Amino acid sequence: MDTGGEKKHERAVIVYDGACPLCSAAISWVRQNDSNEAFEMVPCQSDDRAGRFPTIGREVCMQAMQLVLPGGEVLAAEKALPEVLSRLRRYRGLRVLFRLPGFGAASRAMYRWFADHRYGIAHLWAHVRRSPEAGTEHAAGTSSSRRSEQRPEDRTWQRKMS
16 A cells, blocks of 8 residues: 555665675675665574575575565575676676676686685785784784684685695
């Protein structure tokens, strides 16, 4: 029933890993570029996600971003990216890249690699961005006290890079 007010468009919902610094940075970027308010963001870890989207389990949304479209269709990982871009006015034109031959397979592989290594990348990114005044640790962040604070997958990633 129309109450006489302007009917607000339904928004797509991005379900993301709210504990991941890179995922949170990507969500901030989407918010900054979402002039149409086309998205709602819901961290995977929230009770809101569990209540509103019971079919999107925690394990699923911790593996990849989930995009719930207004009609209820769910797009995951690299399949969500073109839809996200198409809803951001400044980046709509990039959606055509996903139609290029081979781009789908490449984006799938890149997304999977990035998602699997996101905590290690975030750890490295935090050290690279650290200002010189913050201390004398080098960019790899290998002090023993810092190592004990890392998640196990971060240490695995660092060993692979050594």
